[in-house]
Amino acid sequence: MVRILPMPSFLRPSISSFTFAAASRLPHSLTSYTPTRSLPSFPFGFAVPQAQFFGLNSSKLLKKCNNTMRVTVNGYAAQACTTASPENILEWVKKDKRRLLHVVYRVGDLERTIKFYTECLGMKLLRKRDIPEERYTNAFLGYGPEEAHFVIELTYNYGVDKYDIGTGFGHFGVAVEDVSRTVELIKAKGGKVTREPGPVKGGNTVIAFIEDPDGYKFELLERGPTPEPLCQVMLRVGDLDRSIKFYEKAFGMELLRKRDNPEYKYTIAMLGYGPEDKNAVLELTYNYGVTDYEKGNGYAQIAIGTDDVYRTAEAIKLFGGKIIREPGPLPGINTKITACLDPDGWKTVFVDNIDFLKELE
DSSP: OOOBOOOOTTSOOOOOOOOOOSTTOOOOOOOOOOOOOSOOOOGGGOOOOGGGGTTOOHHHHHHHOSSEEEEEETTEEEEEEOOOOHHHHHHHHHHSOOEEEEEEEEOSOHHHHHHHHHHHSOOEEEEEEEETTTTEEEEEEESSOTTTSOEEEEEEETTOOOOOOTTTEEEEEEEESOHHHHHHHHHHTTOEEEEEEEEOTTSOOEEEEEEOTTOOEEEEEEOSOBSOSEEEEEEEOSOHHHHHHHHHHTSOOEEEEEEEETTTTEEEEEEESSOTTTSOEEEEEEETTOOOOOOOSSEEEEEEEESOHHHHHHHHHHTTOEEEEEEEEOTTTOOEEEEEEOTTOOEEEEEEHHHHHHHHO
16 A cells, blocks of 8 residues: 655645646636735736826837737726846746646546545555535545645546547556555556566566556556655657757656666656655656547546746746646636646646645635
């Protein structure tokens, strides 16, 4: 079974779970709060006195500015110029307090999946939420509380019992102290083992692969006690160097390691916000000669915390990402988010750290 270590108090404050509600009917769980009337900080040190917001001709302002930021004060919308350089944006991204919050995907039988994850993988059911008016149910599972751990958010849409996982999604990684014993438990519970325990190709780490009831793959990695057993999300990309550059600059991730396996014709890169033995990481895989993948409709997104969704969106745009939800508060909820696609079309949602903590409260 997985051993959980207490999280040190100096770790970044985390943010509770969030999923952007769109046509896919992904849920949004955010408690409302009353925003203050103080003026927002403009990205990268630019500020405008309060008196200047009233009576501004935004159309004229837009003509004069290359970079703009919309603000609202007492119901009046205005545009203000920003003069941030790419260097300033990159420096801010590196200092932003970011952490992988959760990964979202859809399943066909929620109770069956919860049973498998808790009994076979040793996860805990952290919370569950049913939204009958939107015809979906969520379940949050992991190895510790959401404010300090990377967790899974499962989505069950009423009446949908099967999803296409596609060829782009790879697997989730779970660190365990004894892979062989975990595999035996999974077999005893009726789980499907697709790769028996043994050393990874080209390395010494003992691994195994299993599938959950919906066909999502999990890689079991033999590792000593770790504060973050849910340790990886693997996605396939068509240009690894392009993806590494994007995640380093736009997302502020660190390239932790890169390994080429010419014998098996693939290269992997591990990126994240801290050492992979203590934090969840993103594993990107490039298969030689493959530039495009089918994403299916099962896997949804990763959520990441940020101190400022506006600055985050500017960085994403600057470094080649596509914003699919402009930064700002969700209607009726006030938690600020922004959503984007990376160069391969993988979706990520950034959530305001303070707003997210308010939701947990």
